[in-house]
Amino acid sequence: MQLVSGIFHLPFTNLITALTMVPHPAFQIFIDMVEGYMPMPEYDRQLCYDHMEVIHVPKGTVLEAPGNIPQHLYFICGGYLRNFHVNAEGKEVTADLGGPGRFFTSYTHFANRTFSNETIECLTDATLLRVNQKSNEYLYAHGSIIKEFTIQLFSQLMELDKQRVEELTTLTAEQRYLNFMETHPGMLQNVPLQHIASFLGINPGSLSRIRANLVA
Structure with a gap:
């Protein structure tokens, strides 16, 4: 380490290493959400830093197109997303809307690796964490609390879907x-x-x- 004009400077190679070790602020939004369910050990945090990617996408971006197998599961740190399909009459039908603090994708098709008829699009500029299927399975298998957290989370999502169906009919x-x-x-x-x-x-x-x- 060098001291220049009263300011400490790391050698360039060490500075790059230090910077890459600092997690993006978007991860803290994700960690706070997880810890609303259960404490998140440092080991699990590091797994997420290593296997999840931060992306910034502009309004109107199509994240997942119909006719394909969804490639990523998204966590919304900022912005709003929509999941929709086109019905037999050619009209867009909105199946889901998501804002900050939510996971978002075509869940069934992502999990089962099947072709989807749904589109995932950004309704606003968005900051997202995303994870592909392979990394998602690794997190699920190796995280100390990620499996339990995922089970709790998707159980809650299923209840919300059930509630929505009931509201549509009652x-x-x-x-x-x-x-x-x-x-x-x-x-x-x-x-x-x-x-x-x-x-x-x-x-x-x-x-x-x-x-x-x-x-x-």
């Missing part, structure tokens, strides 16, 4: 929108209204009238 359109407003306030400012309407199973015109009535 709640009115206005009740579904009010629930969405309460549980996903950030999406109202970042997700186009037609995508929210599709996700909630509401005609866009009907949703516009509901919104107008709520502010009247």
Whole structure:
């Protein structure tokens, strides 16, 4: 180590090594989410640093295209994503919307390595952690808490999917929108209204009238 004008300087090669050892701030968002379920040991953190990749993607980017096997599982550190497919009438149907603190992909196709009819796109600029299937399996097999965390997380996601199906069949359109407003306030400012309407199973015109009535 050299001291120049009162400032310590590492030799260039050592400086590069030191910088590469500092995890990207996006990882802390992920760690905080995990620790909402259980403590995350340093060993597991290091596995994630080694096997997950930070990417910054602009609005409109297609992360996973239909007709392919999904290549990555994403964790949203910042921004909003949409999962949609095109139905027999040629209309886009929004199957899922995701914001900060959520995992996101075409889960069944990613896990089973099957071809997907779904598109994963960025609705805003986004900062993401991503992991491919091989690295995901390695984390699952070698992490001390990652397997248990994954089981808990996807059990929760399944319950949320079940709840959404129940709401589609038991709640009115206005009740579904009010629930969405309460549980996903950030999406109202970042997700186009037609995508929210599709996700909630509401005609866009009907949703516009509901919104107008709520502010009247």
